Amino acid sequence: MKPNRLIGDYPVIGIRPTIDARKGVLDVRGSLEAQTMNMAKAAAKLFESNLKYSNGEPVKVVIANSTIGRVPEAAACADQFRKAGVDITLTVTPCWCYGSETMDQDKLTIKGVWGFNGTQRPGAVYLASVLAGHAQKGFPAFGIYGRDVQEPDATDIPEDVVEKLLRFGRAAVAATTMRGKSYLQIGSVCMGISGSMIDPDFLEEYLGMRVESVDETELIRRMTEEIYDKAEYEKALAWTKKYCKEGFDKNPENVQKTRGQKDADWEFSVKMMCIIKDLMNGNPALPTGCEEERLGHNAIAAGFQGQRQWTDFYPNGDFAESMLNTSFDWTGVREPYIVATENDVLNGISMLFGKLLTNTAQIFADVRTYWSPEAVKKATGYELTGAAKESDGFIHLINSGAACLDGNGAAEGKIKPWYDVTEKDQEAILAATTWCPADNGYFRGGGYSSRFVTNYEMPVTMLRLNLVKGVGPVVQLVEGYTVKLPDEVTDALWKRTDYTWPCTWFAPVVGQKFPFKSAYDVMNNWGANHGAISYGHIGADIITLCSMLRIPVCMHNVAEEKIFRPASWNAFGMDKEGQDYRACAAYGPLFK
Numbered sequence: 001m002k003p004n005r006l007i008g009d010y011p012v013i014g015i016r017p018t019i020d021a022r023k024g025v026l027d028v029r030g031s032l033e034a035q036t037m038n039m040a041k042a043a044a045k046l047f048e049s050n051l052k053y054s055n056g057e058p059v060k061v062v063i064a065n066s067t068i069g070r071v072p073e074a075a076a077c078a079d080q081f082r083k084a085g086v087d088i089t090l091t092v093t094p095c096w097c098y099g100s101e102t103m104d105q106d107k108l109t110i111k112g113v114w115g116f117n118g119t120q121r122p123g124a125v126y127l128a129s130v131l132a133g134h135a136q137k138g139f140p141a142f143g144i145y146g147r148d149v150q151e152p153d154a155t156d157i158p159e160d161v162v163e164k165l166l167r168f169g170r171a172a173v174a175a176t177t178m179r180g181k182s183y184l185q186i187g188s189v190c191m192g193i194s195g196s197m198i199d200p201d202f203l204e205e206y207l208g209m210r211v212e213s214v215d216e217t218e219l220i221r222r223m224t225e226e227i228y229d230k231a232e233y234e235k236a237l238a239w240t241k242k243y244c245k246e247g248f249d250k251n252p253e254n255v256q257k258t259r260g261q262k263d264a265d266w267e268f269s270v271k272m273m274c275i276i277k278d279l280m281n282g283n284p285a286l287p288t289g290c291e292e293e294r295l296g297h298n299a300i301a302a303g304f305q306g307q308r309q310w311t312d313f314y315p316n317g318d319f320a321e322s323m324l325n326t327s328f329d330w331t332g333v334r335e336p337y338i339v340a341t342e343n344d345v346l347n348g349i350s351m352l353f354g355k356l357l358t359n360t361a362q363i364f365a366d367v368r369t370y371w372s373p374e375a376v377k378k379a380t381g382y383e384l385t386g387a388a389k390e391s392d393g394f395i396h397l398i399n400s401g402a403a404c405l406d407g408n409g410a411a412e413g414k415i416k417p418w419y420d421v422t423e424k425d426q427e428a429i430l431a432a433t434t435w436c437p438a439d440n441g442y443f444r445g446g447g448y449s450s451r452f453v454t455n456y457e458m459p460v461t462m463l464r465l466n467l468v469k470g471v472g473p474v475v476q477l478v479e480g481y482t483v484k485l486p487d488e489v490t491d492a493l494w495k496r497t498d499y500t501w502p503c504t505w506f507a508p509v510v511g512q513k514f515p516f517k518s519a520y521d522v523m524n525n526w527g528a529n530h531g532a533i534s535y536g537h538i539g540a541d542i543i544t545l546c547s548m549l550r551i552p553v554c555m556h557n558v559a560e561e562k563i564f565r566p567a568s569w570n571a572f573g574m575d576k577e578g579q580d581y582r583a584c585a586a587y588g589p590l591f592k
Contacts, residue, residue: 118150280337318447347464432452510557516557
């Protein structure tokens with residue numbers, strides 16, 4: 001666990017135990033008090049034991065001071081939760097309750113309701129009734145109901161309920177963590193890439209975030225006027241010289257930089273990383289007289305334009321981007337930053353979604369090339385096997401900057417949550433990475449690009465947020481596996497593009513459903529030139545998160561039974577995809 005480097009507390013989950021308010025001779029309420037409160041305690045324990053904030057701290061859960069049977073108790077709970085900073089509520093009950101009297105009517109909270117599946121009391125009846133009330137009042141709520149009947153004294157939570165509770169909690173914490181934070185763009189539009197044409201309205205209305213902007217020359221000002229922590233810089237430079245191995249120089253000898261120039265580029269690149277970090281989240285150790293610069297921009301994510309005006313003259317931002325996105329640096333393990341190369345804010349936000357759902361470092365990559373089995377055989381003589389054969393080929397993911405070093409898989413064939421990364425993992429990741437002098441054709445100002453190959457088969461999910469005029473934001477995602485090819489095959493294919501950039505081969509999970517019949521279909525229907533790659537098959541979590549933010553998912557290969565959205569989505573038709581579009585349009589952005 002590390003301190004929260006952002007201003008603002010993390011979101012709190014509030015548990016609302018609702019109950020049948022009838023007392024009388026038989027004291028119905030009294031007979032249900034223990035069971036109802038035990039449900040609340042079980043849900044709280046589940047969240048606290050399994051969910052972590054992005055700094056590694058267990059999520060904070062608050063249970064209402066009493067069960068909720070009538071309006072005064074609902075009001076007391078709302079008052080308690082406001083003071084505790086609750087952004088997410090889960091209502092739990094084993095019985096009938098009075099729907100509109102006990103429901104959470106705060107328009108700003110993300111809501112779920114767990115109705116116990118038992119026969120003694122009609123918990124399912126309350127669940128259906130209160131979900132209808134939420135729909136009627138325009139409050140989307142997630143309904144959670146176990147498949148199997150349980151005994152009233154059961155203390156365990158069924159696996160299907162556990163899955164939904166954790167999916168709800170993970171996504172809700174991710175959605176509310178972004179609220180009030182900033183996206184910092186350093187520079188502006190990069191090479192005409194539409195993803196770098198930032199839309200403040202989207203970030204404000206859908207994510208609750210603000211846009212902060214600084215010109216790239218701010219880095220030069222801070223270098224020139226020495227507005228950085230010199231002690232940290234010296235430590236960072238020494239660490240870089242020790243652990244970041246310089247790779248081969250692909251440039252023709254007549255345009256290669258001298259040793260002195262290359263050493264200067266290293267110093268420049270390390271300063272860039274220190275300064276971008278300071279710009280994002282501030283630094284109290286900056287020199288006296290720099291009190292304003294000490295503040296930073298409270299940025300949960302950032303982007304660096306780079307090309308072309310910067311990189312035609314100065315060293316590129318690849319080192320800073322890659323290392324900031326990695327789960328460690330000269331300070332040891334620490335929460336990964338999110339920095340999008342080419343200031344592609346839409347890919348940066350996609351990376352942010354993945355990070356907040358998994359607490360792992362993210363890969364930024366071009367969705368570069370589809371390799372069919374026939375093309376691979378023609379180029380190398382190799383016949384595909386395994387996942388690559390099953391997906392009828394694979395996609396080459398490669399880009400010069402912003403791929404986390406964790407993406408090489410050297411941490412025991414995984415991308416681990418950052419707080420699980422050991423010193424041995426760090427050493428293995430660094431040993432599997434070299435830093436090649438930048439391609440002077442692309443980057444006239446020099447710099448260094450990370451170089452590695454993902455040499456492990458790992459489950460991953462690639463996602464991308466796009467803006468479509470007339471529709472708004474949409475998300476597409478695909479679950480699949482990284483592919484390990486024989487070294488000679490990797491070399492032959494890799495050398496056909498830039499051999500100095502990080503290389504990942506990706507095989508999507510395919511089937512009979514379009515556009516997932518082959519890797520070609522995925523490539524051909526991808527909505528932009530970039531993708532964000534997150535460890536694990538997290539498509540279902542992304543779908544749930546997007547429904548909370550009112551962003552429809554236009555393309556996914558997640559099994560239908562894993563899709564979990566608010567119950568009112570069912571009122572928008574029978575087709576899941578159409579439901580999603582219509583419901584998101586009807587409810588509108590979460591923070592508008």
